[in-house]
Amino acid sequence: MSEHYGFETKAIHAGQTPDPTTGAVVPPIYQVSTYKQDGVGGARGGHDYSRSINPTRTALEECLAELEGGVRGLAFASGMAASDTLLRTLLAPGDHAVIPNDAYGGTFRLYARVLERWGVDHTPVALGDLDAVRAAFQPGRTKVLWIETPTNPMLNIADIAALSTLAHEFGVTVVVDNTFASPYLQQPLALGADVVVHSTTKYLGGHSDVVGGALVTNRTDLAERLYFHQNAMGAVSGPFDAWLVLRGIRTLSVRMERHCDNAEQIVRLLASHADVTDILYPGLSTHPHHDVAARQMKRFGGMVSFRVAGGESRAIDVCNRTHLFTLGESLGGVESLIEHPAAMTHASVAGSLLEVPSDLVRLSVGIETVDDLLADLSQALG
């Protein structure tokens, strides 16, 4: 696709040329496992079997590669399937990874409960502290630096460019989980990262109707190895799921702008409420890494966390009292969600280094009429 096209044009057209047979403007759902071959060795366009290649998935994969500025995109059955495939491509027994000390709970569980058993260990570090990251690298053993920014649910920010430079000095591959920002707000490959991971379940899909994951890289050597493992391990996106994610992506830019607009107004409301003791949002000038966020993000996203006076019971009470903000896990859909991370999304890290405060409430601010969201949150806070 033409390099000079803007993000929105790529989101709508990359990988999505009208169907050559019918002219259908939307790539069809090729709900098929195998393809008729024109004689032995005569697979049309290499289409031999849908674990290896499927046209609907290819459309999504090409679009993802364009949006992140990579050479190849790969679509998976979930964000965790993408992460697992990536880490088993990059790591072997005896290797070591450095991960955020507030990584997404599922990512932490993958490292701590699955990869550990296969002889891969990890060190959780506060990625805002470059000296601590440098000290955690074990020359020759450390193969992966896992970055997540902004983090879930603490909304911490890591400096992708600075960390990538540092990691590359040690020959360490840099992975960025870009789920919270989406490629509309942040493009890690341009900042020096080697691979981007997405839970496409969230903003890319955007409608809370599909679970999916993706990898994008700008390194051709790695692209080949990742494709080999995608096919060898088989945790691919199904055609209908790929189609749903691609349908979501076409409106990503307008949705993200509205998510950001609404989140900014919610933050203003929270800031004026006496019982809100802390607001975690990278758009606030008081956020410890606001300057880094401002440099590497277009805007600051739709995720807002806050702490309330009155501790855990009050936080749970707020979660139970909203009407429009739906109590639920996940994020990034058009509808607003509220949750209590300590008891819900992050229950699996209770008692570990990654435990989250019990008075924390997390919002995924949707794109409803903002006055309705403000009124709902006001009444829930009392």
Ligand SMILES: *Cc1c(COP(=O)(O)O)cnc(C)c1O
């Ligand atoms: C949800 C999420 C994941 C996991 O993705 P699934 O699609 O649920 O497997 C990974 N990272 C982040 C930041 C997430 O929010």
